[in-house]
Amino acid sequence: MRAWRWFGRGRLPRSEGPWAWLAAGSVALSLLMLGGLLLLIAGRGLGHFWPAAVVQVEMEDGRVVAGRAVRELPLERGKGRERLYFTGNRDLDGQVWHWLPVDDIAAIERPAELVVLERRRHGEFIGRLIAVGDREAVRDAAPQQAAWTRLQARLAALDQLRAERERLRREGLRPLIRQLDADPDDSGARRALAEANARIYDLQQAMRGEVALLESADGRRLHQPLDEVLRAWRPNAMSPAHKLAAWGGGVWRFLAEGPRDGNSAGGVWPAIFGTVLMVLLMSLLVTPFGVLAAVYLNEVAHQGRWTNLVRIAVRNLAGVPSIVYGVFGLGVFVYGIGGSLDEWFFSDTLPSPTFGTGGLLWASLTLALLTLPVVIVATEEGLARIPVEQREGALALGATRFETLSRVVLPMAVPAMLTGVILAVARAAGEVAPLLLVGVAKLAPQVPVDGEFPFLHLERKFMHLGYHIYDTAFHGSDVQAAMPLVFATALLLVLVVLVLNLTAIFLRHHFRARHGVQPRP
């Protein structure tokens, strides 16, 4: 009875009960599924960055393994269960996973001194740190704690060296190279360039040389060059606050850094950037065209059979599968227009194409085309809803048709246009298939915006969250290990779409609220 009140506010007559329950039930089910989906994605994605405890597992047969438990499955014919451990150390074992029969486990410990190293190559290392020092001189006599402190200090120092090297490249090298491009005989610049190169070389030398002496749980040793170590932590020795900070750092790096290891590790910043930029460009392209088309159809064109035919055609375009737009974009934009542009303006770089290959501009244009019907339909409906009295009111004051349109009708239709843009953004941000043909890249180290003229590089390929998900999930060397990243990226894609939509909704609200009350009927 309470639930009944709550759903129906007690206003529904009793006979409508079953229908109300059915409707409320299906709403609840949809919400539940949606919530469940988001929870799953969020849990699997965000959990990845938590510095989970690592355990050392001793087997009955004497084997020792260190790693994180991932999941458990029953063995065939009731022979107990089997547990999957992520053990890292691809360079030592040739694999990063171990299935261990649960019944054969003799002991599980959580030694505080177990370290996890995130490395530029070979993925994570899990094991013990013996010592840190020069490759030739490193001995295993160093006490554990001292070695750990030393490692931390060295890693921090390396970070600084890297930053310094980046700064040198950016501020020292690039301007000089540009100067030399303009005037190859500038001997002063040539000398300065040589000096800068020498300093960078020195820096790189300073970063090399030191190694960490590591030992896996079963006693095999290895020399790990420190400049390949990105981060190190001892999850079993960390306080919860410490872990939280590490988790925050992990999430931040995921958002702010570029991908590594063939997209199986690292962050997704270029993909976020590419997605948002592409969607914004798409909105900029689709809005004026869509609005103009709607204005033409609704305000200018003679309302006859032809206009209706065009209208029906436009509405049906919204149902064309997106890959077809991709094919169209490839044929018309990339090969057709792009090819011609290359011949006319970039013939010096041919046969390597500039615009004659997929890129940001063509992808945005293709998606703009894809979403055009949505914007046209929404705008047209908005225009049609504007009362004829408003138009006649303006005309009766001596406004021309154009003035009526631009000063009264269009401003009133802005919320409808924004509704169209919202729908377009929602559709475009999640669209991947057409992008495969017109410009998305597995890896685009340079984002399409930088400090170099003309700052926005429309011809460049770009990364996209949707494609990144697909690529990480199916094209990595270790799909299992990449799964958490897939979930994290999926969560991010949902969030990006949400933020883009909220922006447009906020704008629409702003335009609506400006005039407070709606006109009386």
Place this chain on the structure above:
Amino acid sequence: MTLPSRPLPSSGSIIDFPAEASCFQIEGLGLAYGGKRALRGISLRVPRHRVTAFIGPSGCGKSTLLRALNRLHDLNEEASHEGRILLEGEDIHAPEVAVDELRRRVGMVFQVPNPFPMSIYENVAFGLRLQGGLTRRRMDDIVEWALNAAALWDEVKDRLRASAWSLSGGQQQRLVIARSLAVRPEVLLLDEPASALDPISTLKIEELIRSLKSQLTLVLVTHNMQQAARVSDYTAFLQDGELVEYAPTDTLFTNPSLRRTENYITGRMA
């Protein structure tokens, strides 16, 4: 848009009031929407600086006639007309007449208040901005004058920047009148301006109409016989797209010359 010219329909003797200078002179006006005739052989003179009312049963063509006076039918591709309408002696359909200029001279107020979604000030300034070339001060002055002329100034002078949609229905209708007055029209057409309003607002609008006739010519369409009797100087009775009787209001209501008119004003309609 114009039908091929035919001989004027028979009813075409122009009903005349010799004492009055005419503002509009309508000669044999017919109008059809597609194949459907809405007006037939209307000939009448609208006297300058007077209130002329059009009355008649629903669908008889009052609005159609009124809208013909500032060529609002131009937008309707279906509508076609015959006959002539002269404003101060000039044919309003003559090729050299700019329709936007005509509509500035002949303002119109509709049944449903239609303020634009802008501030009160901007609504009144709308027509002025279309013409351009006004200083800020001059614009302020005209807006104030127009709001005063529409008896709205005192109610809105402290909230000129507020949205026009926040006004009451009656206030909105007076705002729309102020908006029309601001461009200094010679004629103001009012199509049932008070039918959506409460009695008090209606009275205010009626007062306003009476006070405005010293400055311009008013043409009023109304369903309300008392209203026509209260505010108008001349009344035209239309039926089935034809002008049945046109006379000074007193005469038409007290002493109609035709049985059809009498039946209508006494409420004995078939």
